[in-house]
Amino acid sequence: MNPLLAELHDKARAVLDPVHHDFFAGGVGDEVVLAENEAAFRRLALLPRVLRGKQISGDFPVMISPTAFHRLAHPDGELATARAAGDAVLVSSMASTVPIADVVAAASGPVWFQLYVQPDMDVTEALVRRAERAGCEAVVVTVDSPVFGRHRRDLAHGFHDLPAGLAAENMRDLVGPGLRDIEMSPLVSWEHIGRVQEMTALPLWVKGVLHPKDAIIAVRHGVAGIVVSNHGGRQLDLVPAALDALPAVVDAVAGRVPVAFDGGVRSGGDIALALALGASSAGIGRPVLWGLAADGEQGVRRVLDVLRDEFLHVLTLCGGELSRDMVVTRC
């Protein structure tokens, strides 16, 4: 892990209510997958290319992955995250504690709206309209959550609702703004993806694909892109590290749509490895929350600056190239 990010996590741990820290930090079950997501990067190495004779461009293909309830981390919540995002894609959680319209207004770059399809399709449509009216540039449907993950730390703390004054603002006047007003349903299917596509002209991405067969089905449904993710180890504690699932999905998709990735990215080198394995961009989840808790907008900016600087340094050392043939396993 980049030591500056570790420092921000230490600071976040010191300032956060331990219950809220554990909501952000925790995973499902024994937290095997949570640990594996980071460990998977350590098992890979890069063979740099040499004497390529070129100056690298400043492209920084990173997105802020959707995470719920930023006002648990800092009073400015998602407004601070949005202001700090710069030109990175900000995927704003449907479970934000600031309404999506205000998130987009605070951002200077693209904002995408993350959606859990609600079994009441009128509620789903109302959410999509809110995202459209706000000016979101894509909808990202999270598909790895037919049910809430059983987060052992939350159960131990008895954390199952937001403190007074905080709410899931996008849900207001639809069902209710409480944590449990957001439904996850095992009845959601590919048919619902089609229905969301009929609702909106916005590009639709699916987030949380691990099986290459699902990636192929997604492409067949005309998705704009796929995010390979295991939800940061918060859903099924039996899945592989997200990084280990990436190559097979990239191969199955065969360039037809972009394949983004998240899970365990903690350094510029991690971003480089994900890109070398074929990811179009790397998503950052918890480190953004640590920056936000530690120092609000400045903290999130610091996280992105540290990762950008380190990524561009690594990329330069790799001759400005990242490809699958440069990745080898250690030992």
Ligand SMILES: Cc1cc2nc3c(=O)[nH]c(=O)nc-3n(C[C@H](O)[C@H](O)[C@H](O)COP(=O)(O)O)c2cc1C
């Ligand atoms: C506290 C927390 C809340 C999350 N909330 C959401 C969410 O609302 N929607 C979603 O699609 N994913 C959610 N995720 C998953 C992230 O989008 C992402 O997949 C994951 O955090 C990436 O792994 P990382 O934290 O190791 O970077 C959440 C993750 C965390 C840690």
Ligand SMILES: O=C(O)C(=O)c1ccccc1
């Ligand atoms: O905690 C999560 O991982 C998550 O996705 C979520 C979604 C909605 C409400 C609370 C948490």
